[in-house]
Amino acid sequence: MSWLKSNRWALLALVVLAPAALVVALSAGWFDYVEQQNGRPIRAVAGQTVEYGGSQFSLLESYRVDADTDRGQAAGLRPGTTLVSATIGVTPGAEPPSCSVELTDASGERRWAEATFADADVTNADGTESYCSTDAEGPYRLQVFFVVPDDAAEAPELRFSRLDLLPDLVLFEL
Amino acid sequence: MTRPLAWLAAAGILVAAGAVVLLEPGEQLAQGPIVVAVDPGEEGAGRNVVATFGDVRMGEVLELDSTGAMYTTEGVWVAVDVVAESVVSPTGLQSTLEIDGKEYLGSERLDTDGIESWTLAAGLPTAGTVVFEIPPELAGGTAHVRLAGSGTPRLDSVIELTVDLSSLEVAPSVTALAAGRVDP
Structure with missing residues (x-):
């Protein structure tokens, strides 16, 4: 008992410092991990222009198509799915950028790649591109399509990123 | 003291x-995959893949249902119907069959009609058949069919079905379902 009493301050320091050392040692890695998972988003809404990697991007238009509408049936949507389209205005900087576009649900936990022929029969509007053109000579419009379950179509966000700029990315609220 | x-x-x-x-x-325990064992028809949920195994059959020749294309083998075909979708992000699907300590990768001979060439999406199920070519002498053993997202399954989940192949007959021909999205 006398040993505990004579060393009480050292033991108390150990009780405090050992967890603190663990937190300090692991926190940097934890924050890196969270950032890697969620990215470091620049948020934007329709009409707002954001600069990303030296180029400018703005959300020009977005719409949704339900499977049980005429447009949905024409697009071959399966019941319970929704087609989401977004058109982005791109003003390339000195070097036209490549890009990756995904859709996330409102929670940001689920992500979808662009729709393929298996998901929907869609065609780009006249005057729009379907991918980020690395040889663009001026501003252009990028139109992308996604097919998601109905429960993800309420407040989706467009996740716009470049591999070499991650974890920085742009999130457009649709 | x-x-x-x-x-x-x-x-x-x-x-x-x-x-x-x-x-x-x-x-193996520290880095191996986390196995989610299921029975036929039972949904198995992993970190990024949800899958349900359907019918399992064996045959000498594999026939693709959509085109009627026939695929021969020096061994025996094992065909397993599956329905799968991702959970959080797009991923491919990879299948393996382990029997008698030997592991066989899912055949890529179905090309774009094989479910492993598709990208799984969250909430949008994809159905198809994973197929394996195994030596005839192993066709009577107990097989473990595993499904995982693309990439290394270390410390990730795999959905596993155990099948007693001795209870199945080797038919002259078995059908593989061309992969495609199905209703959620």
Whole structure:
């Protein structure tokens, strides 16, 4: 008992410092991990222009198509799915950028790649591109399509990123 | 602290340290995949893949239902119907069949009609058939069919179905379903 009493301050320091050392040692890695998972988003809404990697991007238009509408049936949507389209205005900087576009649900936990022929029969509007053109000579419009379950179509966000700029990315609220 | 007590405490710490070393998980446990075992028709949910195994059959020739294309083999085809979707992000699907300590990768001969060439999407199920070519002499054993997202399954989940192949007949021909999205 006398040993505990004579060393009480050292033991108390150990009780405090050992967890603190663990937190300090692991926190940097934890924050890196969270950032890697969620990215470091620049948020934007329709009409707002954001600069990303030296180029400018703005959300020009977005719409949704339900499977049980005429447009949905024409697009071959399966019941319970929704087609989401977004058109982005791109003003390339000195070097036209490549890009990756995904859709996330409102929670940001689920992500979808662009729709393929298996998901929907869609065609780009006249005057729009379907991918980020690395040889663009001026501003252009990028139109992308996604097919998601109905429960993800309420407040989706467009996740716009470049591999070499991650974890920085742009999130457009649709 | 008295001297005998200090020695006792030191011995206790050494024993505890030894126990920790002995209890340290092996490489398979520390880095291996996390297995979600299911029965046929039962949905298995992993970190990024949800899958349900359907019918399992064996045959000498594989026939693709959509085109009627026939695929021969020097061994035996094992065909397993599956329905799968991702959970959080787009991913591919990879299948393996382990039998008698040997592991076989899912055949890529179905090309774009094989479910493994598709990208799984969250909430948008994809159906198809995973197929394996195995030596005839292994066709009577117990097989473990595993599905995982693309990439290394280390420390990730795999959905596993165990099948007693001896209970199945080797038919002259078995059908593989061309992969495609199905209703959620």
